[in-house]
Amino acid sequence: MKYDVIVIGAGPIGSTVARFLAEEGFNVCIYEKKKQVGLPLQCAGLVSRKISKLNPLPENVIINKVRKARAYSPSNISINVSKEDYVGYVIDRVKYDQYLLNKAIENGVDVFLGHKVEKINHDDAKVYVKNKIVKAKFVVDASGYNSKAVSKLIPAIQYLVEIDNIEKDCVEIHLFSKLLPGFAWMIPLSKKLARIGLLSGNKKDLYRIMDKYKVKGVLEKYRGFVPVPEFKKIYNGRTILIGDAASQVKPTTYGGLILGFSAAKIATEVLKEAIEENNPKILKKYHEEYYKKYGKELRIQLLIKKILxxxxxxxxxxxxxxxxxxxxxxxxxxxxxxxxxxxxxxxxxxxxxxxxxxxxxxxxxxxxx
Structure with missing residues (x-):
């Protein structure tokens, strides 16, 4: 089959933009290097309830709901923030990633798991995968922090742990200079289970946080990376970057689903026009529209991060x-x-x-x- 768009990466952003394009009637495929999406888990799994305005969020992926946040200083001075209603969801990211991929397949997207794209020819919209060349009209690089377009990464560690008497509706964060510009977190899944993690590659810092919570047991361990947020060109020839590949993460929390899903909507509208006119120069609109919508907010968050x-x-x-x-x-x-x-x-x-x-x-x- 001849494809209008090849999407590289079957993460939540890649699956979403592929589905949006398929819903517009375009022939789309996804190449994903993993044989199973969502694994290993590399996300804290805390999302704003606003996410459902951008993408479906089925009830069975929601593990917990939160309405409070507590931040601790190095000497344990706490700041408390609370809302009357729930503002965030703790989700099962593995299940959510699989759900979004299935939605793409249901809408006609061809998916090739276990297929690693080795190279992209940006000018001709060609990808090199499994000793063959596949051509399309345009390419979407949603390959995450592994993308060659990502220049800076921060390591992250997270454990699933058992703790007694967790305040179920309250997320907690810890700030101390050694971690900055990163931070540590405790995200409750229930009254006895939580995800404790930090943006750092140092296990000693993680154990320092775990000691505060008197962790009874470690059930699972995860490691990964997040891209450093930056303003950069997010299109090249007939290719656009999206999600972590475009460093589309919040400078304060490094969360990327809201930004990525919003970018997927913008990208779909721009690619629709570019495909219909067969004009790669139109991709510049994607860059312009994304930063027009989020540039000011991102600069404010970058300033806050810089100050801290x-x-x-x-x-x-x-x-x-x-x-x-x-x-x-x-x-x-x-x-x-x-x-x-x-x-x-x-x-x-x-x-x-x-x-x-x-x-x-x-x-x-x-x-x-």
């Missing part, structure tokens, strides 16, 4: 203490959003709360602007 990464443990403790003393937790609960930080950031600036940041840290961020 410049702070030492003593400064982080000071910041947390001042947030509590000035009743800023209320502000965080009112304006805090898992996906968009811009509204909260505006309120912080408006109320001169940015003065809580040490002047020495601000001075080192001037070049950011």
């Amino acid at each position: 990464s410049l702070m030492n443990d003593k400064q982080l403790d000071y910041l947390f203490r001042k947030i509590k003393e000035n009743n800023i937790e209320e502000l965080l609960s009112k304006y805090g959003d898992m996906d968009k930080y811009s509204k909260l950031f505006k309120e912080v600036i408006k109320k001169n709360l940015s003065l809580l940041i040490p002047e020495s840290v601000w001075q080192r961020t001037w070049n950011f602007f």
Whole structure:
């Protein structure tokens, strides 16, 4: 069969963009190097409830629902944020990845598992796989952090653990300078099971967090990488980059499903026009539309990450203490959003709360602007 689009990678973003294109009537195939999608697990599995506005989220993949978050400073000062209703879901990512791939297949997408793409010819939309060349009109690189387009990666470790008396609806994060710009997390699956992990390759830091929770047992261990968020060109010739391959992750939490699913919608509309006119120059619109929609938000999150990464443990403790003393937790609960930080950031600036940041840290961020 002659394909309009070849998608490389059957992760959630690749399967989604393939399905969107097939729903528009195009012939689409996916090449995936793994023989089974979703494994090994390489995701914390916490997503915003807004995800269902972009892609179906069946009930059977939802393990838990959360409405609170608690952040700890190096000396254990806590900041508490809560909402009246649930704002996030803890999901079974393996099951979700498989669900999305099946939805693509149901819509006519041809899927080739265990087929690793060795090379892409961007100008001619050719891919080299299993000693043969497959040609299409366009290629979508959704191959994740393994893509040759990804230049910087951060290691991540996560364990599935047993803990007594977990606050089931509350996610917890831990900040200390050694981990920054990363962080550690505890995501509850139930009152006795949780995912504890961190953005670091150092097991000692993970054990430090596990000791705080008095972990009773480790059931599973996972390792992986996340791309470093960056502004970059996300098209090349007849190829577009999407998801982790395009470094489309939030600079603050490194989550990528919301950004990736939204990019899949943009990519589908642009590819539809490009296919109909057989004009690769149209792919520039994908780059422009994506950054038009998310550029400002991403810059704000990059600034927040930069500020935190410049702070030492003593400064982080000071910041947390001042947030509590000035009743800023209320502000965080009112304006805090898992996906968009811009509204909260505006309120912080408006109320001169940015003065809580040490002047020495601000001075080192001037070049950011």
